[in-house]
Amino acid sequence: MIFAVLIPLVLALFIPLISKAKHKVHTGIFVLFIPLGIFLYFIRYIGNDFSPVRHTYNWIPSLNINFDFYLDGLSLLFVLLISGIGTLVVFYSIYYLHKTEKLGHFYVYLLMFMSAMLGVVLSDNVFVLYSFWELTSISSFLLIGYWHHRERSRYGAQKSMLITVFGGLSMLGGLVLLTVITGTTSIRSMIDQVDIILNSNYLPLILVLILLGAFTKSAQFPFHIWLPDAMEAPTPVSAYLHSATMVKAGIYLVARFLPIFVAYEWFFISVSLIGIVTLIWGSYMAVRQTDLKGILAFSTISQLGMIMAMLGFGTEAAIFAAVFHILNHATFKGSLFMVAGIIDHETGTRDIRKLGGLFTIMPISGTLALFGTFSMAGVPLPFLNGFYSKELFFGATTELSVTTNGLASFLSTAVPYLAVFGSIFTFVYSMYLFFGAFTGPKKFDLLKKKPHEAPIGMLISPIVLVLGVIIIGLFPNLTNGTLIAHAAQGILNSEIKPYHIHYWHGFDSLAFQMSLVVVGIGIVLFLTRKKWSNIYHVLPGKRSFNKVYDKLIQKIDDFSAGITNSYMTGSLKLYMSIILLTIIAVTFIIMFTTGGLTNISFDNLAEVEIIDLAVVFIMVLAALATIFVNNKLALIIITGIVGFGISILFVIFRAPDLALTQLVVETISMALFLLAYYHLPELRKRNETITTSATNTILAIGMGVLITLTGIAAHSSNWFNTISEYFVETSYKLGGGHNIVNVILVDMRGLDTLFEIAVLGIAALAIYGLIKVRKNKEAE
Incomplete structure (x- = not known):
């Protein structure tokens, strides 16, 4: 699968x-x-x-x-x-x-x-x-x-x-x-x-x-x-x-x-209510549209609301009707979208105000639209599958029984009336879509193209879907026990008997009476559409959820831009200050709240020798000296003293591989710095404000204290077994090497090393690209 x-x-x-x-x-x-x-x-x-x-x-x-x-x-x-x-x-x-x-x-x-x-x-x-x-x-x-x-x-x-x-x-x-x-x-x-x-x-x-x-x-x-x-x-x-x-x-x-x-009352209330409201609003707004796909879009909203409402009812009849309508809707709506595309493709427009009389020019497309729209409208004809599922929907609305009082009880009583109201507009927009495009006076002079029937290849897919509309309409029980009933069982998680779908239930059928009301009132509203369409100037009028959405997005954009512009000033110094301050604040807060500073211990520490203190003392002096030195070459050399001091400490602590790595890196770094700084102007004494100096001091001391406390806390913590023991025991077994550090870098953390190399390669390519761009600009 x-x-x-x-x-x-x-x-x-x-x-x-x-x-x-x-x-x-x-x-x-x-x-x-x-x-x-x-x-x-x-x-x-x-x-x-x-x-x-x-x-x-x-x-x-x-x-x-x-x-x-x-x-x-x-x-x-x-x-x-x-x-x-x-x-x-x-x-x-x-x-x-x-x-x-x-x-x-x-x-x-x-x-x-x-x-x-x-x-x-x-x-x-x-x-x-x-x-x-x-x-x-x-x-x-x-x-x-x-x-x-x-x-x-x-x-x-x-x-x-x-x-x-x-x-x-x-x-x-x-x-x-x-x-x-x-x-x-x-x-x-x-x-x-x-x-x-x-x-x-x-x-x-x-x-x-x-x-x-x-x-x-x-x-x-x-x-x-x-x-x-x-x-x-x-x-x-x-x-x-x-x-x-x-x-x-x-x-x-x-x-x-x-x-x-399904057993939760608010599920019935929320899903049924939203579904019915969507059915009504979607069908009501569809009549207002002038774009063919716009009409179909709101019709889809309306149909989805009807299916959602049936799921909210939660009864066997409603679930069966919902599943049946999912299948039916896919057939007639898919064909109608394709017909709308054919009209656009062959006339150059989807504006229904510019269309009319297309049936004589595009008879096959018109016939497909006829079956699709009449099925969507739920017209009571035996060869239209939409009528059957609409009948089942009406029947499900009349069988709701809620024992509790309050909103759920009121909703179950009102749902049949709301369903009829929404379905009336469904009938209206269906008739509006078909008759507005395929009948009436010809307006070919308003079209971008001379209309003609689509090629057979473009017609095959909607023909297949319309055949599905007709076949299901003629044989509504064809897929009943083999597909629809199984789908309903999948929803209810229980066995249900397949419903036997009939076209005719007699005039006593309340669902059929509701369909007749829909068709009767729908015909009147369709024929008088131009007389009452001014209602759209009142509801929704100038009010629109799209405007709410646009304003909300604009407010979010403006708010985001305001925050971004407050710190994106182009100052690298400000960016570094924000980053360092965030690291200090967040790390201290987490360490304090998680107890990282409460179990500090100085047990199991190696003895400090005089040579250790001497090296550290020299490194501290060198670090402090960088603050006061103004000569750039001297500054690089003094900074190098700190790096080489770390190499000496590695030697003292009997880590020759790390010492060698540090020496190589430090030497290459100093050489690169000297090469780069040779082309930079001499350092000048900066006249900084007291606020800037205080900020720099706080950040420097804060980072120093943070790194110190982090190291001490890491040494003092005993939450987990030390990972060093794992590396000592498994490095040779897994990596086949006696050098634990090399095995870690190459085997155990091979992907990390690979991606580090990849990052360096990407950075090198970026630098090379910048150099090429600069050379090209200078050549121009």
């Missing part, structure tokens, strides 16, 4: 090489086989006799962080959506993206995202899940900002990154608390300890943190603002990320942790 998760990420490394041949063969043709292979691998699990599969691969076992992949009905549904629609999106992109585009970048980002999403839905380890979760944010940031030369693309990418990463970090806090409470990093094991979690004092905090992660990723109110701006991405990205995969990651998170929180 790990092969299926990581293969897109591994093969992404070879895309830059493959893309070099893009002028002969489109890069997408090579990429197409990756999601297709994954889809074919997992589709074999579909069946009535499916049972969960688990694979474990060690990663960091000491921290209980391993690649624990768990395939149940829920994760299987998402894997098939990720790989299946991923295949169609890649095929669509072959015809949508021209060979002159940076195809290497695009497909690397797309495969990164695909691998990340597969990891999210298959991971049972919470920290591995979080790792893949943040990888989805990073890869989606790159995909949304693919056309980085556009300011709006950069803006949308940044907004999506900031909001979703904020939610991801919040989610991490909740996962850490769950791990601490349950003592496990496995989601399955956490579900087995529901009672412990529900009785924890941290339960409200855990719920808030995890829901923040889910709400931000799935664009729930008020975090929905990033999704419309993400529409600046190429249409294949919108069709993939924003209809079938990324935006459903939050849905998946809530579904996966539902068995833990």
